[in-house]
Amino acid sequence: MTVLTMGVEEEFLLVDRDSRRPVGRAPAVIAAAARELGERVQTEFFTAQVEGCTEPVDGTAALRGQLARLRRTLSAAAAAAGCLLVATGTPVVPPSRPLTVTDTDRYRRMARRFAALVSPYDGLVCGCHVHIGSFDRAGALALAGHMRPWLPAVQSLTGNSPFALGRDTGFDSWRFKEFGRWPTVGPAPLLGEAQHEAYVSELVEHRILMDRAMVYWYARPSEHVPTLEIRVADTNADLDTVVLVAALVRGLAASLLEEAAAGRPPPQVPEQRLRRAHELAAAQGLAGCGLDPLSGDRLPADALVERLRARAAPGLEAAGDRELVDELLRRLRREGSGAARQRAVLRRHGRLTDVVDALAATTAAA
Structure with a gap:
């Protein structure tokens, strides 16, 4: 079985060291970190965000090493700029002053075109994107x-944004709701290459999208590298969660690749059911109830993760990741998701600033 390459893009939040509120110091942080990381550190939509990108790797040890280096370097650069690097899907403590859009031509045009979606005080989200393999667009x-x-089960593992505007949202992943306001966010439609080209061109022509890079499907052909990009996860402070998700996604992709390459039709899943499965995964996470998109059955989310693990097993075995994934799943079940850990800190200390401090410490500890 083919062992696919994998890579990860992580979006991080910058918060002021004293107030723990989002702060627009990305230009200074990126300039400092780029001396070591080069183009592996990049801007994001708001100046209170930075992105770290790994190179494609063959193994989980190499992936972990690159992610740890990115986080260490960015954390040090943030500290030098008087702020903290925080891996969370949404800000725990709301900003005290309006957020600033990054000063690039594309981001300025996005802010003008979609002004109704760009709030000065909320809407800042940080995701973790996994890139798999090397594929042409058809593949x-x-x-x-x-x-x-299978992606709702992946999503249920990664909720790390329970708080928004200083309040508990009731969701494990409030990022899911915030980001879902943008056009095209959701499950990928079932399209061949020619259909895809016509559909995306029409979206741009009719000004639903500004450009092709705004296709935000949960699984999409990347526009800047020849990969399949999976976009369902919150950014997580716990590095083990990131490695777990990347290994699971790669194992699943390898296990399904033969069917896809042979031209077998994908499962026909009702769109409404698939969207409901994602919403339950975002709301309840690993500890709650989920929906199997294939059967329509309501099941514990953990049971759906076990089905995902079983389906990914051939790819995990081929890559030598089975034992690692099993161990990381046991640890996640034992210690709880990122959202559960954030809520546990708040219960212990009663202050949202302590939640931010715990997230920053975990992010930097990588």
């Missing part, structure tokens, strides 16, 4: 279609 689209029913 990536075919594999995305086969992976669709």
Whole structure:
């Protein structure tokens, strides 16, 4: 079985060291970190965000090493700029002054075109994107279609944004709701290459999207590298969670690749059911109830994760990741998701600033 490469993009939040509120110091942080990381550190939509990108790797040890280096370097650069690097899907403590859009031509045009979606005080979200393999567009689209029913279970592992505007939202992943306001966010439609080209061109032509890079499907052919990009996860402070998700996604992709490459049709899942499965995964996470998109059954989310693990097993075995994934899943079940850990800190200390401090410490400890 093919062992696919994998890479990760992580978006991080910058918060003031004293107030723990989002602060727009990305230019200074990126300038300092880029001396070591080069183009592996990049801007994001708001100046209170930075992004770290790994190179493609073959193994989980190499992936962990790159992620740890990115986080250490960015944390040090943030500290030098008087702020903290925080891996969370949404800000725990709301900003005290309006957020600033990063000063690039594309981001300025996005802010003008979609002004109703760009709030000066909320809407800041940080995601973790996993890139798999090396595919042409047709191959990536075919594999995305086969992976669709399994992505809610992946999402249930990664909720790390329970707080927004200083309040508990009731969701494990409030990022899911915030980011979902943008056009095209959701499950990928089942399209061949020619259909995809016509559909995306029409979205741009009719000004639903500003450009092709604004296709925000949960599984999409990347526009800047020849990969399949999976976009369902919150950024997580716990590095083990990131490695777990990347290994699971790669194992699943490898296990489904033969069916996709042979031209077998992907499962026909009702769109409404698939969206409901994602919403339950975002709301309740690993500890709650989920929905199996294939059968329509309501099941414990953990049971759906076990089905995902079983489906990914051939790819995990081929890559030598089975034992690691099993151990990391046991640890996640024992210690709880990122959202559960954030809430546990608040219960112990009663202050949202302590939640931010715990997230920053975990992020830097990588």
